[in-house]
Structures are given as structure tokens and as C-alpha cells.
Amino acid sequence: xxxxxxKAKGHPADASSxxxxxxxxxxxxxxxxQAGLGTMPGTRRTPGLRREELATLAGISIDYYVRLERxxxxxxxxxxxxxxxxxxxxxxxxxxxxxxxAAHAVHVAEPPPAPDAxxxxxxxxxxxxxxxxxxxxxxxxDLLAWNPGALRLFAGMDDxxxxxxxxxxxxxxxxLAREVLDDWDEQSRACVARLRALAGxxxxxxDLAELVDELLAKSRDxxxxxxxxxxxxxxxxxxxxxxxxxxxxxxxxxxxxxEHTPKQRFVLFFAEPGGPDHDKLFLLxxxxxxxxxxxxxxxxxxxx
Numbered sequence: 278x279x280x281x282x283x284k285a286k287g288h289p290a291d292a293s294s295x296x297x298x299x300x301x302x303x304x305x306x307x308x309x310x311q312a313g314l315g316t317m318p319g320t321r322r323t324p325g326l327r328r329e330e331l332a333t334l335a336g337i338s339i340d341y342y343v344r345l346e347r348x349x350x351x352x353x354x355x356x357x358x359x360x361x362x363x364x365x366x367x368x369x370x371x372x373x374x375x376x377x378x379a380a381h382a383v384h385v386a387e388p389p390p391a392p393d394a395x396x397x398x399x400x401x402x403x404x405x406x407x408x409x410x411x412x413x414x415x416x417x418x419d420l421l422a423w424n425p426g427a428l429r430l431f432a433g434m435d436d437x438x439x440x441x442x443x444x445x446x447x448x449x450x451x452x453l454a455r456e457v458l459d460d461w462d463e464q465s466r467a468c469v470a471r472l473r474a475l476a477g478x479x480x481x482x483x484d485l486a487e488l489v490d491e492l493l494a495k496s497r498d499x500x501x502x503x504x505x506x507x508x509x510x511x512x513x514x515x516x517x518x519x520x521x522x523x524x525x526x527x528x529x530x531x532x533x534x535x536e537h538t539p540k541q542r543f544v545l546f547f548a549e550p551g552g553p554d555h556d557k558l559f560l561l562x563x564x565x566x567x568x569x570x571x572x573x574x575x576x577x578x579x580x581x
Contacts, residue, residue, distance in 0.1 A: 295477055296353075296378040297346045302506035303365045304331050311366055326364075334364035353379055374474055374508045381478045393539060395422040395577055402543070403427075408555070408562035409547040410528075416475055416540035417485050418444040418468060422577040426562040430546060432457050432521050439578040444468055445488060449496040459517035467511040469502040475540075477508075516546065523557040 305325040309315065312326060312334055326334075332342040337357060344350035353361075358379050362372040393415045403411050403424045410430045412423035420434070420442035428435055433453035434442055448454050448465045455461045475485055492499040511532060518526045528546040535541045548554035 297348045299378055299506060300346050307365055331364055335360040370509055378477045393421050408558040409545060411545045414542050414544055417488055426558055429561045445492055449492055449499045457518055459519060466502055470507045470509050473506060474508040523560050526554045526557050528554060
């Protein structure tokens with residue numbers, strides 16, 4: 278494993294990457310002032326809150342809290358989880374993640390999900406929204422199915438063979454990603470957040486471990502973000518792309534969970550008809566829309 282990977286915390290294959298590790302990471306990020314304790318006198322050697330401070334704020338004993346962090350207590354009540362979330366100043370999404378980690382801690386590990394397959398009707402949906410760019414992504418950010426504009430929108434994604442097309446790999450390892458993605462900082466943060474949230478509930482998933490190992494070994498930026506334990510998803514805000522073939526586009530963005538799938542999502546980038554951004558989507562959707570164009574039919578990865 279590379280030097281950067283050796284220092285990374287909470288690897289998905291490590292059993293410590295669940296409830297206790299998340300509590301430790303979040304405790305280190307909350308200052309006494311943020312928690313309502315006021316300015317603390319003297320020099321503090323501990324970043325964030327001390328264990329005893331968090332235990333007091335949550336109304337639990339220090340011994341019980343230490344057992345939670347060390348993984349020796351795996352059945353906290355919902356009221357304890359809610360109290361910890363309040364003390365740690367978690368937002369609604371982070372609070373729900375804490376609940377998921379607590380629920381996972383008491384369950385027997387489930388077998389890894391079956392290989393991703395995309396339902397045939399989703400290919401029809403991808404075709405129907407053209408020229409808007411749309412794709413189906415797996416729980417680990419693999420590109421599973423797409424229409425032509427979606428593949429071309431992320432310029433350089435088609436440099437990878439279909440089974441290697443992954444948005445985490447693209448964001449951190451492809452040289453064009455930082456040029457194409459106007460909000461690369463946010464896009465990369467959200468990629469890591471989705472993988473970090475998944476690692477909390479599927480710590481033994483081999484496909485997740487393989488991807489995280491690769492990114493930890495090859496990207497210092499990924500290591501830094503991975504160690505933040507951020508689990509917040511993308512905000513549904515418009516996204517700007519600086520495309521080498523069609524110029525700048527500002528597109529609406531929606532990401533929707535697909536029911537009856539292993540956490541697949543349907544993602545759509547769109548523009549108002551008649552405007553310049555919609556015209557550029559037409560170009561991306563056509564044979565003229567990219568220097569490495571591969572045809573106009575909706576495509577699907579041959580995974581598994």
C-alpha cells in the first residue's frame with residue numbers, strides 16, 4: 278500500500294470503521310464553543326471535544342461513552358444516538374448516518390451485493406431524456422449505463438474501458454477532471470462522502486475496498502478527504518462544466534435513488550429548451566459532440 282494509504286483512517290475492510298470511528302472523528306471536529314461549553318481555559322491537547330465533555334453533553338456516563346468508541350458497546354438506544362447527534366452538532370443527514378451505523382453494529386454481516394445490472398426499462402428512460410445527459414450509477418459510483426451526452430459531458434471519461442468508468446476514479450485520477458468540473462472541490466468531496474457513508478454500513482464489501490485502496494494509493498487529495506469522515510451528499514444545485522469541445526455549460530442537476538436496486542441512482546443534467554446550454558447538449562448528444570465519439574445509441578457497461 279502506498280505511503281498516503283498507510284495513514285488513512287477507517288479503511289472499509291477495517292471493523293473499526295463503524296460507529297466508534299465515526300464518533301471519534303466527529304468529536305475531534307467539534308469545538309467546545311460550537312457545543313455550547315464556552316471558551317475553555319488553558320491549553321487543550323485534544324482537538325475538538327474531550328470524551329468526558331461529549332459524555333456530559335449527551336447525558337451518558339464517560340465509561341459508557343468510552344465503550345461506544347472502542348466498539349465494546351454495540352446497542353445504544355435511539356435516545357442515546359439522538360443525544361450524541363445533538364451534542365456533536367450533526368445535521369439531519371449526518372444524524373441519519375449515525376443511526377445507520379448503530380443499526381449496522383448489531384446486525385450480522387450480510388453477503389456483498391450481487392453484481393450490478395441495469396433494468397432494461399432504464400435504458401428506455403435514458404434514451405427518452407436526450408439530448409439531456411443522463412446515466413445510472415452504482416452505489417460505489419461506477420458508471421453502469423448512460424446516454425451519449427452523459428459520457429461526453431465528462432470529457433475524458435471514455436479514456437477508461439467501460440468496466441473502469443467510475444466517478445471517484447475520474448475526479449481524482451483523470452487529468453481533465455479539474456479543468457472540466459467548475460466545482461471540482463465540491464464534486465470530489467461529495468464522491469468521497471458517498472463512499473465514506475457506504476464504508477460505514479458495508480465495511481467488508483470487496484468492490485468498495487478495491488476502489489478505496491486504489492484511490493488511497495494514488496491520490497493525496499482523496500486521503501485528506503477520506504480522513505474527514507464527511508458523509509454529506511451533493512447539493513441539488515446547478516453545475517457548471519468547462520467542456521473542451523463545446524465550451525462552458527451551466528446545467529440543472531438531479532440525482533434520484535432507484536427502488537428495487539442495490540442502491541443505484543439515476544442522475545440527470547439538463548437545460549431549458551431553446552437556450553445556449555440546451556444547444557450545447559444537442560452537440561454533445563450528436564456525433565459532432567466529442568472528438569472520441571462512439572455513436573449515438575444508449576450504452577451500458579458490461580460489468581460482472
